[in-house]
Amino acid sequence: MQMFQKSLIASMLVTATLSVQAMTQWEALPTEPPIPADNPQTEAKVTLGKALFFDPRLSKNGTISCNSCHNVMAGGDDNRPNSVGVNDQRGGRGAPTVWNAAFLSVQFWDGREPTLEAQAKGPVTNPIEMGMPDWEATMQRLSQIAGYKPLFESAFGKNAMTADNAAKAIAAYERTLITPNSAYDRYAKGDEKALTEQQTKGLNTFAEVGCTACHSGPNFSGPMQAMGTGFFMKFPLMPGSDYDAKYKLLEDTGRYTVTKKEADKNVWRVPTLRNVALTAPYFHNGQVATLNEAVKIMGKTQLGKNLTDNQISDIVAFLNALTGDFPEQTMPRLPSTVNTTLIPLVEK
Amino acid sequence: MQMFQKSLIASMLVTATLSVQAMTQWEALPTEPPIPADNPQTEAKVTLGKALFFDPRLSKNGTISCNSCHNVMAGGDDNRPNSVGVNDQRGGRGAPTVWNAAFLSVQFWDGREPTLEAQAKGPVTNPIEMGMPDWEATMQRLSQIAGYKPLFESAFGKNAMTADNAAKAIAAYERTLITPNSAYDRYAKGDEKALTEQQTKGLNTFAEVGCTACHSGPNFSGPMQAMGTGFFMKFPLMPGSDYDAKYKLLEDTGRYTVTKKEADKNVWRVPTLRNVALTAPYFHNGQVATLNEAVKIMGKTQLGKNLTDNQISDIVAFLNALTGDFPEQTMPRLPSTVNTTLIPLVEK
Numbered sequence: 001m002q003m004f005q006k007s008l009i010a011s012m013l014v015t016a017t018l019s020v021q022a023m024t025q026w027e028a029l030p031t032e033p034p035i036p037a038d039n040p041q042t043e044a045k046v047t048l049g050k051a052l053f054f055d056p057r058l059s060k061n062g063t064i065s066c067n068s069c070h071n072v073m074a075g076g077d078d079n080r081p082n083s084v085g086v087n088d089q090r091g092g093r094g095a096p097t098v099w100n101a102a103f104l105s106v107q108f109w110d111g112r113e114p115t116l117e118a119q120a121k122g123p124v125t126n127p128i129e130m131g132m133p134d135w136e137a138t139m140q141r142l143s144q145i146a147g148y149k150p151l152f153e154s155a156f157g158k159n160a161m162t163a164d165n166a167a168k169a170i171a172a173y174e175r176t177l178i179t180p181n182s183a184y185d186r187y188a189k190g191d192e193k194a195l196t197e198q199q200t201k202g203l204n205t206f207a208e209v210g211c212t213a214c215h216s217g218p219n220f221s222g223p224m225q226a227m228g229t230g231f232f233m234k235f236p237l238m239p240g241s242d243y244d245a246k247y248k249l250l251e252d253t254g255r256y257t258v259t260k261k262e263a264d265k266n267v268w269r270v271p272t273l274r275n276v277a278l279t280a281p282y283f284h285n286g287q288v289a290t291l292n293e294a295v296k297i298m299g300k301t302q303l304g305k306n307l308t309d310n311q312i313s314d315i316v317a318f319l320n321a322l323t324g325d326f327p328e329q330t331m332p333r334l335p336s337t338v339n340t341t342l343i344p345l346v347e348k
Numbered sequence: 349m350q351m352f353q354k355s356l357i358a359s360m361l362v363t364a365t366l367s368v369q370a371m372t373q374w375e376a377l378p379t380e381p382p383i384p385a386d387n388p389q390t391e392a393k394v395t396l397g398k399a400l401f402f403d404p405r406l407s408k409n410g411t412i413s414c415n416s417c418h419n420v421m422a423g424g425d426d427n428r429p430n431s432v433g434v435n436d437q438r439g440g441r442g443a444p445t446v447w448n449a450a451f452l453s454v455q456f457w458d459g460r461e462p463t464l465e466a467q468a469k470g471p472v473t474n475p476i477e478m479g480m481p482d483w484e485a486t487m488q489r490l491s492q493i494a495g496y497k498p499l500f501e502s503a504f505g506k507n508a509m510t511a512d513n514a515a516k517a518i519a520a521y522e523r524t525l526i527t528p529n530s531a532y533d534r535y536a537k538g539d540e541k542a543l544t545e546q547q548t549k550g551l552n553t554f555a556e557v558g559c560t561a562c563h564s565g566p567n568f569s570g571p572m573q574a575m576g577t578g579f580f581m582k583f584p585l586m587p588g589s590d591y592d593a594k595y596k597l598l599e600d601t602g603r604y605t606v607t608k609k610e611a612d613k614n615v616w617r618v619p620t621l622r623n624v625a626l627t628a629p630y631f632h633n634g635q636v637a638t639l640n641e642a643v644k645i646m647g648k649t650q651l652g653k654n655l656t657d658n659q660i661s662d663i664v665a666f667l668n669a670l671t672g673d674f675p676e677q678t679m680p681r682l683p684s685t686v687n688t689t690l691i692p693l694v695e696k
Contacts, residue, residue: 056419057427061428061432062428063428063432068411071682073680073681073682074681074682074684078410078411079405079685079691080409080410081691084411088435277684277687280688280689281691281693286693287693289693290687290688291687291688292687316687329678330676330677330678331420331676331677331678331679332421333421333674334419334421337628338625338668339625339628339664339668340628340637340639341427342427343426343429343629345629345634345635345637
């Protein structure tokens with residue numbers, strides 16, 4: 001009788017699993033991200049954009065490049081709770097990964113910019129990030145680096161050294177930063193052996209407990225939508241747990257800082273889970289060091305569930321199957337200011 | 349009569365030029381730098397060394413890598429008067445270029461280390477540079493990055509995760525950082541058309557006025573010598589000019605800080621002039637913004653000569669012929685700490 005019950009329960013569980021499984025569309029990462037009509041990809045743009053992305057002269061004192069915080073040799077971030085800007089300044093938020101950011105329909109943790117082009121302009125002139133006074137001064141500086149002129153001309157034609165074009169080039173480079181062919185992607189394309197047993201269990205648990213409510217779509221950041229749309233969620237959705245204080249989850253009001261709408265308090269762009277195993281620490285403020293703890297918190301604050309240790313381990317195993325192939329890249333050559341430097345010898 | 353005198357003088361000058369030319373051995377950069385017997389080059393070492401060179405986790409707060417100050421995507425330095433270490437700290441000296449450093453017989457501005465291996469260990473534990481407490485802590489951190497173990501094993505065999513091996517790998521990578529085939533090198537190998545007319549004039553002036561007394565050899569950093577030997581010169585050799593105060597030339601006593609010998613006051617390792625056009629600002633303290641001014645100062649303080657504007661322009665033109673070919677490099681992939689971070693969430 002006990003045996004019968006157990007097997008009945010097991011069979012019910014299998015049925016439940018299968019039906020959730022059947023409901024969940026597992027999508028592989030597209031080979032190309034969305035490309036805006038006014039910024040088609042070209043090799044010349046990507047070449048320029050890569051140089052700009054790595055060029056620390058886009059910062060006030062020549063020390064911080066885009067790559068300083070969005071390290072493409074690693075997981076596309078800096079593995080820090082917050083990033084370090086010029087003169088050791090810190091913001092309250094961690095650097096989101098630049099890998100697969102091209103699949104997000106809005107940018108920044110609070111979704112305040114609709115495109116990678118718009119995003120690219122932000123950190124350069126943010127006083128606590130790269131600290132340039134404005135884009136006029138930035139382009140003035142770039143115009144003194146002789147080697148940039150031919151790169152801009154090759155990408156955009158004559159008289160092309162504008163902030164808009166710099167941002168377009170950086171965005172074009174970032175659209176090459178995609179990581180296909182993860183174990184998950186091979187699974188989604190039909191290779192059932194691509195995932196380990198535990199990863200398969202984790203994939204099912206991930207769907208069953210409800211993670212896919214937000215982390216859906218091929219980028220696990222919500223459904224694919226038109227650029228500028230945004231896919232947001234409140235976090236913590238169910239405040240009141242010990243985590244709120246322990247990890248200061250409510251201190252930053254997220255999207256509210258942009259819209260000033262009450263409904264946007266503690267609302268955030270749903271982040272991608274691709275390569276999430278490589279991008280600790282976690283959440284907007286980087287206060288959670290491990291992926292295990294992050295999954296546990298998500299269960300509690302977003303789903304109202306006390307996930308078991310086994311569930312957490314399985315989900316983490318599955319999330320590790322979202323680590324993709326990082327394309328081999330050549331280093332850019334940064335054009336020089338021959339016989340002189342642009343970086344002020346005396347700092348203000 | 350006046351005509352005759354002029355032509356006599358001209359003919360004397362030509363003779364003088366030819367004889368200095370004949371005396372000066374113009375040597376092209378060797379294709380391989382000196383390699384120490386106990387650290388032969390291997391591909392596995394270079395691969396590991398490149399990852400370590402670019403890894404900001406070799407710094408206390410995960411923000412500074414070797415490449416932060418010795419940027420191999422540029423001239424191998426940071427184009428700053430001094431470098432910015434962890435927590436915005438500054439030293440008094442500029443970062444020397446890492447390109448062709450393999451041809452120097454001692455390392456650091458004051459020549460305090462005999463090899464690239466010994467040099468590589470310095471900045472990591474320097475409190476104002478990368479700020480790790482010691483190499484034990486550094487290797488402890490690296491040992492927590494699973495992907496480093498196979499890289500060390502592949503390079504050095506089992507149980508190979510030691511500070512000495514990390515330094516050897518970084519040095520092996522740095523020995524790949526050489527820039528052959530400059531216009532000057534092609535000239536030295538017999539292509540008389542490799543230099544422009546002005547560069548040829550500059551080369552002759554460079555020898556005639558005496559720059560080659562120190563900036564000799566294929567690396568323009570003195571004769572090739574056994575590792576650890578060192579080739580030093582006092583700077584300013586003839587103090588007393590206005591430059592001493594204007595550029596604070598006497599504030600840092602150079603090699604004296606290492607040896608405490610009176611004779612070593614204001615003595616420095618003779619730096620390479622290869623790619624010098626790309627590595628402004630100039631001198632140990634980076635207080636001179638342009639190469640023109642640097643050449644002018646050298647004439648005055650080292651040779652006791654007021655070089656003319658034409659002489660300076662010609663020498664600068666020649667120095668620009670020392671910019672070599674930078675080999676295309678692939679970016680390293682930095683091994684990850686899966687599901688966690690090593691960077692302290694709370695900083696001390």
